[in-house]
Amino acid sequence: xxxxxxxxxxxxxxxxxxxxxxxxxxxxxxxxxxxxxxxxxxxxxxxxxxxxxxxxxxxxxxxxxxxxxxxxxxxxxxxxxxxxxxxxxxxxxxxxxxxxxxxxxxxxxxxxxxxxxxxxxxxxxxxxxxxxxxxxxxxx
Numbered sequence: 001x002x003x004x005x006x007x008x009x010x011x012x013x014x015x016x017x018x019x020x021x022x023x024x025x026x027x028x029x030x031x032x033x034x035x036x037x038x039x040x041x042x043x044x045x046x047x048x049x050x051x052x053x054x055x056x057x058x059x060x061x062x063x064x065x066x067x068x069x070x071x072x073x074x075x076x077x078x079x080x081x082x083x084x085x086x087x088x089x090x091x092x093x094x095x096x097x098x099x100x101x102x103x104x105x106x107x108x109x110x111x112x113x114x115x116x117x118x119x120x121x122x123x124x125x126x127x128x129x130x131x132x133x134x135x136x137x138x139x140x
Contacts, residue, residue, distance in 0.1 A: 026122050
């Protein structure tokens with residue numbers, strides 16, 4: 001797939017994901033949801049993941065999110081929780097009007113599974129991913 005098409009598909013995938021979930025609280029949780037969607041739900045493998053500080057991490061995913069924020073499709077909001085900042089990702093009003101239904105990349109039953117996953121505490125998701133996937137499934 002040409003790089004331009006891949007980038008476009010990645011962006012459409014993330015927009016569908018946020019459309020279905022409403023929001024994702026936290027950068028780490030966003031990374032793990034996409035990782036588990038690819039590994040366990042058979043979603044398109046648009047993003048390559050490598051071992052990083054909190055488990056699987058995709059530089060491509062971070063770049064895609066940053067592009068979508070810069071172009072106004074995604075809103076990144078900071079929530080202060082004591083000494084910590086959590087980044088919350090949502091579709092912008094503009095993006096909500098642009099989303100094409102039905103989903104091209106994420107079937108409805110898979111969105112429901114991802115929604116349940118997104119409601120879990122970040123620590124539970126990280127623990128599950130570490131237990132099941134590290135280090136053998138990721139590049140060292």
